[in-house]
Amino acid sequence: MILHDYDFDPKYAKPVxxxxxxxxxxxxxxxxxxxxxxxxxxxMRSAYDLRQNxxxxxxxxxxGYYDQGRHEDRSLKINFIRKHxxxxxxxGICATVKIHGEEVYxxxxxxxxxxxxxxxxxxxxxxxxxxDFLARTITHKLYDANEETRISQEIVLGIGGVKVLExxxxxxxxxxxxxxxxxPLAYExxxxxxxxxxxxxxxxxxxxxxxxxxxxxxxIHLLHRFGFFNGLEMDEVRNITGEYGENFNxxxxxxxxxxxxxxxxxxxxxxxxxxxxxxxxxxxxxxxxNAQNRRFWTDKGMQSALDSHEDYELLARKKHLxxxxxxxxxxxxxxxxxxxxxxxxxxxxxxxxxxxxxLKLDFERFKALIERTEQPIQVIWAGKPYPFxxxxxxxxxxxxxxxxxxxxxxxxxxxxxxxxxxxxxGSDIWLNTPRVSREASGTxxxxxxxxxxxxxxxxxxxxxEFAINGMNAFTIPPIDHSTxxxxxxxxxxxxxxxxxxQQIIPLYYDHPEQWTHMMKRAMSDVIPKxxxxxxxxxxxxxxxx
Numbered sequence: 001m002i003l004h005d006y007d008f009d010p011k012y013a014k015p016v017x018x019x020x021x022x023x024x025x026x027x028x029x030x031x032x033x034x035x036x037x038x039x040x041x042x043x044m045r046s047a048y049d050l051r052q053n054x055x056x057x058x059x060x061x062x063x064g065y066y067d068q069g070r071h072e073d074r075s076l077k078i079n080f081i082r083k084h085x086x087x088x089x090x091x092g093i094c095a096t097v098k099i100h101g102e103e104v105y106x107x108x109x110x111x112x113x114x115x116x117x118x119x120x121x122x123x124x125x126x127x128x129x130x131x132d133f134l135a136r137t138i139t140h141k142l143y144d145a146n147e148e149t150r151i152s153q154e155i156v157l158g159i160g161g162v163k164v165l166e167x168x169x170x171x172x173x174x175x176x177x178x179x180x181x182x183x184p185l186a187y188e189x190x191x192x193x194x195x196x197x198x199x200x201x202x203x204x205x206x207x208x209x210x211x212x213x214x215x216x217x218x219x220i221h222l223l224h225r226f227g228f229f230n231g232l233e234m235d236e237v238r239n240i241t242g243e244y245g246e247n248f249n250x251x252x253x254x255x256x257x258x259x260x261x262x263x264x265x266x267x268x269x270x271x272x273x274x275x276x277x278x279x280x281x282x283x284x285x286x287x288x289x290n291a292q293n294r295r296f297w298t299d300k301g302m303q304s305a306l307d308s309h310e311d312y313e314l315l316a317r318k319k320h321l322x323x324x325x326x327x328x329x330x331x332x333x334x335x336x337x338x339x340x341x342x343x344x345x346x347x348x349x350x351x352x353x354x355x356x357x358x359l360k361l362d363f364e365r366f367k368a369l370i371e372r373t374e375q376p377i378q379v380i381w382a383g384k385p386y387p388f389x390x391x392x393x394x395x396x397x398x399x400x401x402x403x404x405x406x407x408x409x410x411x412x413x414x415x416x417x418x419x420x421x422x423x424x425x426g427s428d429i430w431l432n433t434p435r436v437s438r439e440a441s442g443t444x445x446x447x448x449x450x451x452x453x454x455x456x457x458x459x460x461x462x463x464x465e466f467a468i469n470g471m472n473a474f475t476i477p478p479i480d481h482s483t484x485x486x487x488x489x490x491x492x493x494x495x496x497x498x499x500x501x502q503q504i505i506p507l508y509y510d511h512p513e514q515w516t517h518m519m520k521r522a523m524s525d526v527i528p529k530x531x532x533x534x535x536x537x538x539x540x541x542x543x544x545x
Contacts, residue, residue, distance in 0.1 A: 001091070001168045003055050003120040005113050012052035012540050017172045018043065018119075019057045019161055019182035021153070022065075022142060026116045027418040030064035030083055031123065033142055034349035034384060036208060038417075039264075039443060040178055042293035046536040047119035049295065055170065057161040057182075059153065060088070060109050060123035065142045066387045068413035074404075075397040076413065078387045080141065087115050088123065094130065095163040098227045099152050104138070105130040106160040108167075117295075122168075124160050145388040151218060151226045154250075158184030159230055174544045177205045177258070180216060180250035186257040187230040187240075196240055196257070204543040205258035205283065207251055208440050210271045211353060220248040242281050255282035260543050262288040264441035265462045271437050288542060289462055290441040291535040294527055297447035299425050306452075306523050311516050318452055318519070325426025328419070329380065333403070333410045341408070342508045343378045344456075345427035345448075347415060350385035350392045353438040357395055359431065360402065361493040369500065370406045375509045377500070382412040382423060424448040428508065429474075432457035433496070435488060436481050449473070449526040452519035456504070458492060466530065472521040474504060 022037030023029070025044055032041070040056065047054040062082055069077035088109040095106045107128045111121040126138045137144075138152045162185045165172055175185055186203055193199045209215065220243060223229065229237045238244050241253050255261055255276060261283045263269040269287035276282055299321060305314035319339045326337040337343065350356050359379065360366040370379060381399050385392030396411070403409045412419065424430065430448035432439075432455065442461035449455055449466070455473040457463045467473035476499065479491045508515050528534050 001170065003110070003122075003168070003170060004053070006048070006051050008053045009051040012050055012054075014053060014174065014540070014544055015170075015172050016052070016054045016174045016176055016544055017057055017161070017165060018047075018054055018176045018178060019157060019185065020178035021059065021157065021181045023056055023058050023121055024417050025111070025118050025121065027416060028087075029085060029111070029116070030416065031058060031061050031142070033065040035441075035443060036179060038292070038420075039290050041118070041417075042291065042296065042443075042532040043536055044118040044121060045293040045296055046532040048113055048117055049293075049533060050536055052119065052536060052540065054119045055165075056119060056121035057157070057165070058121060058123050059139050059142075059157055060085070060125040061142045062125070062127045062140045065384065068384065068415065070413060074400055076385075076393055076400070078393075085109075087111075091122070091164075091168065093164065093167045095160055095167055097155055097159045097163065098231065099135070099138075099155055100226050102135070104135045104152075104156070106156060106164065108164045122161070122164060124156055124164060126156060143386070147218065148222075148226065151223060151228060154181050155184050155227055158182040158186070159188045159227075161185060162188045173202065175203050176539070176543070177203065177254055179206065179208050180254040183250050183253050183257065184228050184230060186253070187228070187232055187237075190232070190240065191230065199257065200259045200283070203258040204539075205254040205261045206264065206288075207254070207261055207272055207285070208264055210268065210275055210438060210440055211351075215249055215251040217247050217249045219246060221246070223248055252276070252279055252282070255279055255285075258283045261285045262543060264288070264290045265465065267437070267461065267464055268440040271440075286542060288535060288538045289465060289530070290443045290446075291530045291532040292443050292447045292450070294450060294531040294533070297421065297424070298450040302425070302451050302523070306520055311520075314452065314519070315516060321422075321425040321451070322427075325380075325422050328412065328422060329410045332412055335407055335410055337378050337408070337410070341376050341378050342429070342505060343380065343427050344429040344431050345380045345382070345423050345453075346431045346433070347380070347382040347420060347423045348432075348442070348444050350383045350389075350396055352391065353435050355433040355435065355489065355492075356381065356383065357399065358433040358489065358493055358496065360399075361489060362497065365497055369497070370409055375505050376408060377505065378408040378410075380410045380412060380423065380427070382415040382419060384415050420444070421447075424453055425451040427453045429454055429456050429504065432463070433476075433492070434458055434460050435485065436460045436478070446526055446530040449522040449530075452523050454518055454522055456496075456499070462530065466525060468525075470503075470518075472518060472525045474499060
């Protein structure tokens with residue numbers, strides 16, 4: 001079957017299959033959770049823009065990640081609602097994989113390029129009548145909390161994805177693993193290529209996180225029983241993977257099964273090479289910094305005003321975008337925000353190392369900041385905690401509870417592609433607070449900068465490659481990162497509050513011309529270096545060739 005409806009640019013003719021657990025391509029297709037999916041979505045859009053011979057392979061999650069609602073007390077309510085997608089095409093094929101010795105049937109759905117202007121994507125489902133109830137649940141929920149279900153999902157994505165492409169007679173030269181979730185494909189391909197060295201020539205790997213929790217690990221015997229290694233004998237598994245202990249790390253497995261690995265920022269390249277320095281037999285780790293698709297994320301009115309050098313038009317458009325955001329704030333919270341007031345947004349996945357609550361760490365100082373009447377500020381939080389991470393959900397609810405005290409603080413639910421775009425376009429400051437070296441890239445600030453929102457961040461991820469402090473962004477001063485995390489948090493909080501009170505707020509109100517210049521500089525500097533067209537090109541040049 002021909003999956004593409006466009007002719008390939010000869011530079012990008014090599015056939016690539018891009019395997020990812022999530023793809024954030026459009027608000028209507030809810031098969032993503034956060035940054036990994038946002039990145040994959042932008043990659044698919046730029047592959048389409050550049051006419052690349054690429055196809056995405058993912059999973060059609062019956063219930064998505066989850067839907068954010070509210071309980072009667074306005075705290076976060078986690079809803080799992082079955083999704084239906086009438087714009088996907090049933091490919092009419094049924095592949096099988098063995099999971100825990102049982103045959104599991106996989107149906108494949110097709111997202112054509114012309115629906116959302118993306119490279120074609122194939123989405124796999126086990127939620128079909130041919131399977132028993134247990135097998136059907138494998139593709140119910142993205143990142144299911146049950147370990148055995150999670151392993152089964154990875155087998156479906158990796159081995160099932162390869163078999164579906166073969167059933168379609170779609171030739172693939174390079175299999176790109178966006179994170180280690182699809183690693184079982186390596187053991188399916190090993191049987192075809194016959195040797196580890198030949199296998200490696202066809203596998204590329206992107207590692208995304210220096211967080212230990214993000215580098216998934218399971219008991220190797222459990223993986224073997226479930227069919228993760230595609231029926232290979234344990235002795236052969238150990239020889240191929242170089243793992244002789246009881247536990248198996250998916251990142252290590254992918255490092256040893258690929259010809260090339262990329263980290264997702266220059267700083268992350270340093271961190272990843274230190275992190276995996278003692279991993280024998282691993283592939284070289286280079287950096288290809290993550291990026292976001294300008295066509296999708298940039299407000300056309302803002303871009304037009306920038307191109308025509310009309311400052312009045314730029315500021316008028318920004319004020320309009322702020323009003324659009326504030327309509328959502330009013331609808332969800334009953335609070336009327338003012339477009340003339342400096343507006344700060346923290347919006348992304350709620351993970352502990354990202355420190356969603358850093359701004360309020362010194363609560364009395366935060367209270368004074370949020371209640372000030374001279375040169376006031378407005379603060380909005382949004383994002384999705386993992387639904388089974390009690391501490392992250394509790395922090396989200398704590399922020400909601402605190403917000404009831406302050407008329408210029410809001411916490412929004414429903415953080416998906418659409419709300420993310422409105423927040424990035426309608427904010428003045430995009431706040432990013434990870435502990436340094438813990439955020440591999442963090443792309444949300446890129447799409448915010450594309451819309452004249454200034455990035456205020458610790459010097460981590462992509463930020464050091466972009467930021468010129470006080471010119472196109474704001475950088476929270478560096479601290480000693482060898483100290484205990486509690487000490488780091490207090491120091492970063494103090495530095496953040498000092499910057500807001502002494503530099504950023506006075507600049508916004510007292511020097512509007514300089515603020516406008518920074519907005520324009522941010523919009524100009526973020527393109528083309530952090531547009532995903534650059535990234536998609538680099539993958540072909542540095543990873544696939």
